[in-house]
Amino acid sequence: MFRTTARYLAVASAALAVTFGAAYAAGDGMPADGAGMHGGQRGGMMHQLEALHAQLHLTPDQEQKWQSALATMKQNHEAMHASHEKMRQQFKAAEHQPILDLDALHAAHQQAEQQNAQLREQTATAWLAFYDSLNDQQKTTVSTELKRHFARMEARHEKMRERWEQHHDGAAASSPSMSQ
Numbered sequence: 001m002f003r004t005t006a007r008y009l010a011v012a013s014a015a016l017a018v019t020f021g022a023a024y025a026a027g028d029g030m031p032a033d034g035a036g037m038h039g040g041q042r043g044g045m046m047h048q049l050e051a052l053h054a055q056l057h058l059t060p061d062q063e064q065k066w067q068s069a070l071a072t073m074k075q076n077h078e079a080m081h082a083s084h085e086k087m088r089q090q091f092k093a094a095e096h097q098p099i100l101d102l103d104a105l106h107a108a109h110q111q112a113e114q115q116n117a118q119l120r121e122q123t124a125t126a127w128l129a130f131y132d133s134l135n136d137q138q139k140t141t142v143s144t145e146l147k148r149h150f151a152r153m154e155a156r157h158e159k160m161r162e163r164w165e166q167h168h169d170g171a172a173a174s175s176p177s178m179s180q
Contacts, residue, residue: 052145062133069126076119083112
């Protein structure tokens, strides 16, 4: 029982670390107003994470781990983006073939997924090393901010679900009946 609980906690911690790091990097290089992102969410997130970073009062060792995790994440994000672009080009080239080689396309997709999974794991490991270097007060600060972030994500998800249901119900009500 303890192993299962520990495993779930490890997975949850990794997810939090990846989310924390991804959210931080999402704002990198973006205008302060979040232009170009859905409703300015990216800029707001960047401001929140910069504030969190300042609140943590990191030691030099912790700051080094933060910067290392950030660099790892950025590098891996760029590699995943390049992999995605390569796959897109392969699919685009395949469009011109009279008969698709689905086995080759599937194999290329599987290979890209495996490489991306390794990159995500490297990123998670780097952020977990940073998180593990924090003291309890710093971990509480990070945990509180992540909980707020997840609550905002859940609220946005709920709004999207409600809008989808309204649109879907409205479309069904306005379509002519097929039972005539």
